[in-house]
Amino acid sequence: MKAIRVTDFGGPDLLKLQDVPDPKPDSGQVLIRVKAVGVNPVDTYIRSGAYARKPNLPYTPGTDAAGIVEAVGSGVKHFKTGDRVYTNGTITGAYADLALCEQSRMHPLPAKVSFAQGAALGVPYGTAYRALFQMGRAKAGEILLVHGASGGVGIACVQFARPLGMTIIGTAGSEKGRALVVAQGAHHVVDHRMVDYEKQIMSITEGSGVNLITEMLANVNLAKDLGMLAQGGRVVVIGNRGTIEINPRDAMAREAAILGLILWAATDAELTEIHAGIVAGLENGTLRPVIGHELPLADAPRSHQLVMEPGSYGKIVLVP
């Protein structure tokens, strides 16, 4: 099969399409014929060598894929050859024609959901569910600020929160991104590149502040986030690319909580809950991943550049 291989940590050009032997499923494992691969920012951090969790070299990147079951190992009960599935983790890497997975990391992909959309679920929708429900205690009637709503995780937050009955303020840095955020269900949209965007957000809340923030760039926004919270408000830190100075008094005055999230820390039971919620939302049509770019697998280097550029518009997927 063809697979993207990384033989050294460094820049995007180190992602090389190569021939490698086909993997074979062992007991409890499933082999997927990959139809689409989700490109996540974390794939670039790992490739660069800057991430805390480093794979052994050489490796094939990627956790999120969608496709068709090609073969199953002994003891696999819930999947059979020909099933449409998505993954939230692979053994051999997702950037490939075939991906080997533990059956616990596979989930059914409803017929109305495309493979590209299936590849957009694992990290983005898993993170959004964990941020809103497992950490943020999201409730109907509350005001949610999705700070960075135009990308993979942000759109998922908007789509989960809207049918719950939250009032949603989403932010994006481009005109196109802001139009997308409204189309996905946000009640209000704000440009996070404006110097005083927090004044607009406070005005939308009529001065009361927001109850919950899902934050995609904490090193830029956390200090302002604390000042925008209502009493008892929560900030879930999802994305962070540096350091920031905050005034702890802003949190004290509101009895606010700053909650750091790392999806890898979710337990098996929490992942079961997360994917039951995602599959239900796909089935009832409330979750509809938006695909901004589809590129051939050989263009993995370009996809790693694109995912780090401003002007996000949904998800970037690779097609083997």
Ligand code: NAP
């Ligand atoms: P993505 O698809 O690349 O989207 C990035 C989002 O961040 C876009 O909405 C972008 O908006 C927004 N953004 C850019 N500048 C911003 C600013 N100054 N203030 C607020 N938002 C800003 O990435 P993603 O998959 O949604 O992931 C978002 C972040 O969360 C990444 O840093 C990722 O590494 C992290 N993450 C962490 C976990 C975890 O376990 N903690 C899990 C998943 C993702 P514009 O492009 O419109 O400006």
